[in-house]
Amino acid sequence: MQDLLSNADWKARLPEGLPPEIAEETLLDLFGLITGLPAETAQIPWDGPKARLIEHPAHAQGHAALLVEERGVLVAGDMLSDVLVPMLDLDATHPIEDYLVGLRLLEGVADDVDVLIPGHRSVGGADQVRARIKQDRAYVHALRDAHVPSDPRIGPSAHRPILAGSGCAMRTKDNASPSPKKGARDGTPG
Secondary structure, eight states: OHHHHTSTTHHHHGGGGSOHHHHTTOOOTTTTOOOOOOTTOOBOOSSSSOEEEEEOSSSSTTOEEEEEGGGTEEEEESOSOSSSOOOBOTTSSSHHHHHHHHHHHHHTTGGGOSEEEESSSOOEEHHHHHHHHHHHHHHHHHHHTTOOOOOTTSOTTOOSOEEETTEEEEEETTEEEEEEEOBOOOOOOO
């Protein structure tokens, strides 16, 4: 984040790396004004309900989900979307395996979840957690095995990832043009 913000033209360049469907909605005035938590932090240090931090290597370095345990709410970050396919961190050494690791960690808390809040699109109930994990895992396995992913989130003209710089661009049902974005990895065994 510091590297990005050190460039004078970062506000002009940032939207180019975001999916078009969210680029206009992204508020840049507050971008980067957060302080990261120390490594290995397990709980959010605040006076609100107990919120467990689930850090994992999927999607991006330092990516995490939050489980608000007493409320059964999983805030999945940029994972488990019902409209976007998994976005792998192509700068990572093992992006696919890392994404599978992230999915395994989220699956490990699935029984404790009543409400799923992904970073993009629809909130889901308890039944959606495992269903979205399964769908994301199938997509990542198809990439890993060099198969054409069969996924309702991608349109007929986008059956394969398009590499764009350091991100992965995909066409989705809601997005007819490629949308580069760094992303997640799911390392479950095939």
